[in-house]
Amino acid sequence: SLSGSPASGAEKLTVFAAASLKDALEAAGEAYASTTGTRIVFSFAGTSALARQLEAGAPADLFFSADQHWMDHVARAGAVDPATVAIVATNSLVFVAPGNQASPLALDKHAIDARLGGGRLAIGEPDSVPAGRYAREALTNLGLWSAVEAKLAPMENVRIALATVARGETPLGIVYASDAAVEDDVAVVASIPRDSHPAIVYPAAATFEAQEGAVDFIAFLKGPEGRKALISAGLQPVD
Amino acid sequence: MPSLDPAEWQALSLTLKVAATALIVTLPVAILAGYVLARLRFPGHGILNGLIHLPLVLPPVVTGYVLLILFGRRGPIGSFLEETFGITFAFNWTGAALAAGVMAFPLMVRPIRLAIEAVDPKLEEAAATLGSPRVVVLAVVTLPLALPGILAAAILGFAKAMGEFGATITFVSNIPGETRTLALALYTATQTPDGELAAFRLTILSTVVAFAALIASEVVARRLARAVKGGA
Amino acid sequence: MPSLDPAEWQALSLTLKVAATALIVTLPVAILAGYVLARLRFPGHGILNGLIHLPLVLPPVVTGYVLLILFGRRGPIGSFLEETFGITFAFNWTGAALAAGVMAFPLMVRPIRLAIEAVDPKLEEAAATLGSPRVVVLAVVTLPLALPGILAAAILGFAKAMGEFGATITFVSNIPGETRTLALALYTATQTPDGELAAFRLTILSTVVAFAALIASEVVARRLARAVKGGA
Amino acid sequence: MIDISILGRAGDLPIAADFHSSEGVMALFGQSGAGKSTITKMIAGLIRPDAGRIAINGDTLFDSGKGIDVPVRRRRIGHVFQEARLFPHLSVRSNLTFARLAGRRIEPAAFDEVVELLGIAPLLARRPGSLSGGEKQRVAIGRALLSSPRALVMDEPLASLDPGRKAEILPFLDRLCHESRIPIIYVSHALEEVARLADTLTIVSQGRTVATGPIAEIMTRLDLGVATGRHEAGSIIEGRVVGQDADWGLTTLSVEDQLLQVPSREIAVGATVRLRIRARDVSIAIGATDGLSIRNRLSVSIEAITDESGPYAELLCRVGRQPLRARLTRASVADLDLHPGKTVTALIKTIAIDRREITGV
Amino acid sequence: MIDISILGRAGDLPIAADFHSSEGVMALFGQSGAGKSTITKMIAGLIRPDAGRIAINGDTLFDSGKGIDVPVRRRRIGHVFQEARLFPHLSVRSNLTFARLAGRRIEPAAFDEVVELLGIAPLLARRPGSLSGGEKQRVAIGRALLSSPRALVMDEPLASLDPGRKAEILPFLDRLCHESRIPIIYVSHALEEVARLADTLTIVSQGRTVATGPIAEIMTRLDLGVATGRHEAGSIIEGRVVGQDADWGLTTLSVEDQLLQVPSREIAVGATVRLRIRARDVSIAIGATDGLSIRNRLSVSIEAITDESGPYAELLCRVGRQPLRARLTRASVADLDLHPGKTVTALIKTIAIDRREITGV
Ligand SMILES: Nc1ncnc2c1ncn2[C@@H]1O[C@H](COP(=O)(O)OP(=O)(O)OP(=O)(O)O)[C@@H](O)[C@H]1O
Ligand SMILES: Nc1ncnc2c1ncn2[C@@H]1O[C@H](COP(=O)(O)OP(=O)(O)OP(=O)(O)O)[C@@H](O)[C@H]1O
Ligand code: MOO
Ligand SMILES: [Mg+2]
Numbered sequence A: 001s002l003s004g005s006p007a008s009g010a011e012k013l014t015v016f017a018a019a020s021l022k023d024a025l026e027a028a029g030e031a032y033a034s035t036t037g038t039r040i041v042f043s044f045a046g047t048s049a050l051a052r053q054l055e056a057g058a059p060a061d062l063f064f065s066a067d068q069h070w071m072d073h074v075a076r077a078g079a080v081d082p083a084t085v086a087i088v089a090t091n092s093l094v095f096v097a098p099g100n101q102a103s104p105l106a107l108d109k110h111a112i113d114a115r116l117g118g119g120r121l122a123i124g125e126p127d128s129v130p131a132g133r134y135a136r137e138a139l140t141n142l143g144l145w146s147a148v149e150a151k152l153a154p155m156e157n158v159r160i161a162l163a164t165v166a167r168g169e170t171p172l173g174i175v176y177a178s179d180a181a182v183e184d185d186v187a188v189v190a191s192i193p194r195d196s197h198p199a200i201v202y203p204a205a206a207t208f209e210a211q212e213g214a215v216d217f218i219a220f221l222k223g224p225e226g227r228k229a230l231i232s233a234g235l236q237p238v239d
Numbered sequence B, C: 001m002p003s004l005d006p007a008e009w010q011a012l013s014l015t016l017k018v019a020a021t022a023l024i025v026t027l028p029v030a031i032l033a034g035y036v037l038a039r040l041r042f043p044g045h046g047i048l049n050g051l052i053h054l055p056l057v058l059p060p061v062v063t064g065y066v067l068l069i070l071f072g073r074r075g076p077i078g079s080f081l082e083e084t085f086g087i088t089f090a091f092n093w094t095g096a097a098l099a100a101g102v103m104a105f106p107l108m109v110r111p112i113r114l115a116i117e118a119v120d121p122k123l124e125e126a127a128a129t130l131g132s133p134r135v136v137v138l139a140v141v142t143l144p145l146a147l148p149g150i151l152a153a154a155i156l157g158f159a160k161a162m163g164e165f166g167a168t169i170t171f172v173s174n175i176p177g178e179t180r181t182l183a184l185a186l187y188t189a190t191q192t193p194d195g196e197l198a199a200f201r202l203t204i205l206s207t208v209v210a211f212a213a214l215i216a217s218e219v220v221a222r223r224l225a226r227a228v229k230g231g232a
Numbered sequence D, E: 001m002i003d004i005s006i007l008g009r010a011g012d013l014p015i016a017a018d019f020h021s022s023e024g025v026m027a028l029f030g031q032s033g034a035g036k037s038t039i040t041k042m043i044a045g046l047i048r049p050d051a052g053r054i055a056i057n058g059d060t061l062f063d064s065g066k067g068i069d070v071p072v073r074r075r076r077i078g079h080v081f082q083e084a085r086l087f088p089h090l091s092v093r094s095n096l097t098f099a100r101l102a103g104r105r106i107e108p109a110a111f112d113e114v115v116e117l118l119g120i121a122p123l124l125a126r127r128p129g130s131l132s133g134g135e136k137q138r139v140a141i142g143r144a145l146l147s148s149p150r151a152l153v154m155d156e157p158l159a160s161l162d163p164g165r166k167a168e169i170l171p172f173l174d175r176l177c178h179e180s181r182i183p184i185i186y187v188s189h190a191l192e193e194v195a196r197l198a199d200t201l202t203i204v205s206q207g208r209t210v211a212t213g214p215i216a217e218i219m220t221r222l223d224l225g226v227a228t229g230r231h232e233a234g235s236i237i238e239g240r241v242v243g244q245d246a247d248w249g250l251t252t253l254s255v256e257d258q259l260l261q262v263p264s265r266e267i268a269v270g271a272t273v274r275l276r277i278r279a280r281d282v283s284i285a286i287g288a289t290d291g292l293s294i295r296n297r298l299s300v301s302i303e304a305i306t307d308e309s310g311p312y313a314e315l316l317c318r319v320g321r322q323p324l325r326a327r328l329t330r331a332s333v334a335d336l337d338l339h340p341g342k343t344v345t346a347l348i349k350t351i352a353i354d355r356r357e358i359t360g361v
């Protein structure tokens, strides 16, 4: 709503952001800099690493988390200002297969079993990687978890799960729709219903030490240029 | 520390299996590479030396990714091995051992090379005057005298293989009982908002195993030193 | 390869600064530790040896986390250093150097210890008969003779410091120009769907730098060897 | 048979070695730093000469012209290095049997004999690290002897051994060389050893072999005093065994039809032997020689008298064709009115012709 | 002044060393493996004795009773090791000046002199790795000499040097010891060196010092033949300088009121000197001794005759109180009818009393 409004003085903002937001935020950051003159420096890493760093007093102005759990965690720890927390984007999960095996997949045990053959299902590590956790909840709710539990290939992050499928190392994987959208070597073979898992959200917040006007960048993401950047990265903006 | 839970046992025994396999398979290659770098001068010397050090210089995730490309089931080497010998690395504990071995390799080659370079060529000359062919000199003079270095290499290699994480998780995933070593389990725990206790237990466990391995190696090293330096 | 873009230049110069600082600061400590482990027998020997190897055994993320807890702005050591000397590690390139140094440390101590153990104690005895106190013997006999090992340690340490990733990103995050070394930039590129080209360029860049460092070290090593083994 | 003619270098020092012998022990003698060890290493194949030829018993080991360069391990030259070079990680026993185990050489059945000769039986289970200097040296000799060598190269092998041990080892080497026909190239600074053992002597000076030939000839050359040391100058005399006196333990020789007695050795009557007689052990008498314990009295004619520095004069005499050197004081030369052409009696203490200085030819 | 009385061990060999000297060079002599190097290392502080006392020039370096154990670096004992032990990474020059640079010892102003004496000037810029065996040994000697030592311990320092070089170094050590009053403990297998240099001689056998005392006394003891080697047996005779004959280069001595001529040395008339005379250089005459080049004719009485193995007999004679040993053939003993109590003439070739065997007392 306040898109285009000049930031109040800060020359440079430091933003800690989940690695999966890299494309979207970098594009938005450039746009922001050219409109406001405020340069944004990003530190991309795993959400968990960033969260712990914020707890340890990292000199960030803003934190973009890839899931709500870690945002709650840092808010509780007093590392971000709870009043500033806002969801900037949402995402959904899809089944992907290597590009040459793109026939649609029915979401039932036998179809998945058949498609896997002897292979594995690449997902994010369900305990630690958010994408993995959402996938587990969705499959559990869909009654499919027990069918695949023994055939998982839990990856350190979704990108690697994606790359694994792209290279044909696994016949199937579950990744974010945003990832699938930008990888040419995979095909989306099934969408996972959004109601089968908690909403996949990207909350952002400012730290207590944030420079004045830092929250403006969060607002900027909700404006037209921000939305454009999010959409082109395969994410769904939030109003 | 209370007794280990089954997942911890599993991670522990897997870690030992993976690290030991990595060590046993890699050590001979590392010895060969150390010898070649120490004693031979040839055009590709610098390139070989550089290639050996690469896994150290690149982030482990990249090494893991390269392994995935080469040794995955669709990779040129992986598919060949699978078709010809039925060896699969992908998502298998053998792949974890491969990743650990590759990451440990540069750490092993250096001390071995150092120790071989320190072997007095005059002794090799003496062996030659007694009729020993080059390989025999290597086997009965050079390598035995380089044994302290080989042992140091084994220790570094084993420790690194135990702790390897980045390349392993990238290459063969984090499958409990198959590829989830102590290091991966520990990493997983740190990535979980309330994983502190689990992480702490696994840290202690890793530390204890590492200390045990180190102490054993020190005992062996001291015996070796005594054997070489004289005495009855 | 086309010329480097500014971000690559930044990552490159930062990497060199971080790795060189880590090396310069860590090497003397590693030499001390290597000497102590090689030549002194004392009750805490095994523990010291174990502690030194820990960063190798634990996943780097854990080491980074421990550094964050100890050396972060709120950590006991970090806050003390900041208040007393104004030294900040947190989210600073110095922190990246600290992480790289800690991770490289075990790799450096081993070859140094090996080389010191290989120095003939008979030469140290000879120096003593000529009146040299222990420290002087160390400085003019033991260390110069262990120089090949120290050089090997420096190479391993520099390579590891260049490639260190897990502990660094966990401890000091991934801030361009401050803590985003080549390894972190490379990791970041692999996290991006279209990052292949960037990742490839960074891999080549890292490789070229590593090869250059290795070749320089080989030249130095050869000079050293010639100096010790004789000739005019 | 040794045939060596090589050019090369040791650091800045050009090496030019040219010596040959038809059989027996070839001694290399020369000052420290003269290049002796370098030459032995070239023979063993450890240093490559720039040019030339090395042949032993007719087998060419190196020939730059023909492009021959037999690798060290196939030269079968037992090398006793100046610095022992034992394998520190192996027991003394394994050091001794190394050639059989690691070099696939047939060990001569002499293991026990060699161990006994060298007195190293109590050391067999030990490692070299704790051996004394002389013990190391003995093990190194044993290792080379047990490598079934085609030739031996020994670089000051006895330098740190006591006289008693030396006296046991030298005859063994002598037999090895002359009975088993294994040529020995022997570097030594001890002229006594050299005289006892060598058939041929090569003098090395500043990298070059300045003199080489039968030991008698080289030892008698007055111009080599500097290299050999004045104290040791002497001559080599050949004689034929004409009798054995078991009672007194003496062997009688005929030297140019005069008789000479030496301590017994088991040499067949009729054999030719060679004696080294040091100039300092020869005295001169001009009158009667009764009542003297000195048994050997040879009638000789004085050929030349050289004044030396200090109180010394050196006489070159002839027993028939053979040269005999005597060293007297200048005072005695004057007192006895000695001059070239004069015929006098040379007195040689029987005892002074030590066992060591008799060599069968 | 050397005072050593220690117990210890070398591997399985118990070491019991007990020897003392008031001044000059103390030689340690004994078979290979007897324990000589071990004893020298105990003196230097490199091996700790189990018990006993080590004192040099009155300073106690070790005393197990009083709990004294001066550390190696403060003992100031210049040690020439049997195996050189040069610092391979330092130039020859830095090896030589090591004690000054790294040991804060004042270097005696003798650098150039020592370098010249040892003939190592051309090597100064080189590193030990490429030196020849004898060159290494010379640098090691120089390094010890230039460490401003309170005493020198030399373990076979001249073993691989040529006779010429030896002849230059020995007088230097002699002067160093007697003029600069630096005691030297000298391990050697070369009896000639020992006789030339030593004032006191200690025989080491199987870890124990079996005999020790003034060199003349020990060398004359017949029972030590095994340790010293028969070839070298002899006696030490004391005499007083009574005249110098510059023309003939001879010095005349009075030995128990009889005259003896030796090659000149610059010894003041009236001084007492000591000569080593080997038994094998002494002949016996029972009648007239005219017309002989042998100038030294001492009237002696035969005290004992020992038959030896082989052709030899050993005579113990007396010149006044002093013992003189002579070695003859048994045949000559019979021919001349020699028996204890008989007075005969001992013939000693002037020349046989070599320079090296004259030592000022
Ligand atoms: N690599 C080298 N560089 C320079 N000089 C060398 C090298 N190798 C040998 N020399 C020199 O060549 C000379 C001959 O050496 P060599 O070892 O053959 O002498 P040597 O006759 O055996 O002497 P010694 O009796 O002392 O053992 C020596 O002066 C030595 O310093
Ligand atoms: N650490 C040890 N273990 C076993 N035996 C030893 C050890 N050190 C020395 N010895 C033995 O003690 C004896 C004495 O050794 P030492 O070196 O003192 O002899 P040495 O008289 O100097 O002989 P050499 O003349 O041969 O140099 C030798 O037989 C040696 O093997
Ligand atoms: O060094 Mo890592 O960063 O081994 O996984
Ligand atoms: Mg030599």
Ligand SMILES: [Mg+2]
Pocket: D132, D133, D134, E036, E037, E038, E082, E155
């Ligand atoms: Mg010794």
